[in-house]
Every structure is written in structure tokens, then in C-alpha cells.
Amino acid sequence: MKRIDVDELYSLYNGVRDRAVRWEGLQVYRVPWEKERIEAWERGETAPADDRKDRSTRSMRRISESGRRSIRVRGLRRPATDYIRRQFATAYPNNAAAGEDTVVVDLDEHPEFDGVEDFVVFDRKSVMWYRYDDECRLLGYDFSDDAADVADRVALLDRMLVAAVPYTEVVL
Secondary structure: OEEEOHHHHHHHHHOOOOEEEEEEOOOOOOOHHHHHHHHHHHOOOOOOOOHHHHHHHHHHHHHHHOOOEEEEEEEEOOOOOHHHHHHHHHHHHHHHHOOEEEEEEEOOOOHHHOOOOOEEEEOOOEEEEEEEOOOOOEEEEEEEOOHHHHHHHHHHHHHHHHHOEEHHHOOO
16 A cells, blocks of 8 residues: 555546546545635635535546546434535535436445445555545545555445445435
8 A cells, every 4th residue: 555645546536447436434524725715605605616625527538537436325313414415405416417426325224335435446446545534634545555455445335335325316
């Protein structure tokens, strides 16, 4: 396992040949570049421009337009946090317009997935973990292409995808 930076993360997404599948299990994220967007949403205002969000959207669009897939698997505990409500109201529809598929696993119905660290599997060949502290602040990214690491995460994602439903079918 090795630590990678955000540019290497984007290279992994942009270099995907078939699909990238991300597990998103935290109910709140405290990443600095989202702060202004969250505060604007809480005030009922339009979110300010955001270079990171724009970069991510462009990446999703390129992946989708080339016939590849980007899938987000969201773990949901109830009652939904304000963070999750904002994701459903703004982020997931915008991501869908850029070509990303978002599905949801109800953690009340599938507690076996509760507490699983966030990760992404790229083409079933490599895995990258998002590392957060106890306050849900992003610390960095760890990468592995070790066959055992990848097989473990692929098997986990396969089970999650069986339990998942499209986000548009979820009532918060």
C-alpha cells in the first residue's frame, strides 16, 4: 500500500478502462473545499464556483462519454444527516447529469456494511482508500494493486451492489 496525492487519484479515475466504483459510507464529511458550498445550501443560495467540483465533474463526463462507467455506492443511515440531504438534493443529480450512477445501500437493512472505510475499485485491478480522521476530515489516499486487497474490496462491492437501489428511488 502506498500514499498517493489528489493528482494521482484523478489519474486513476481518468485512466479507468471499464469502471470505477466508489463506496461512500460516512454520513458527514468535513473537507475544506466543500465548506462554502454547504453553507450556501444551508442558506438556500446557489453554491459558489468550485475548481475541485468542476474538475471532478469534467472527469465524470469524460469517463461517461467514452463508454466507461463511474458508480458511487452510498451507505445511508436514518435519519439522514443534513450532509446526506444536500448530497441527494444537489450533488447526486449534478453527478448523474455528468454520467455518474449513484446507488444507495440502506445501512439499517444491511448493517454488515456499516463502518466500512471509503474506497474505490478501479477496473477490478486496483483499490484506493480515502482516509479520514475521527472528525471525518480527509487525511489522504492510500493505493494498492495487491491481488488480495483488490479481491477483498471487489467481493465487498459485489455484495453492496446486490443490496443497492438507485438513489432516485430513496425517500429520505
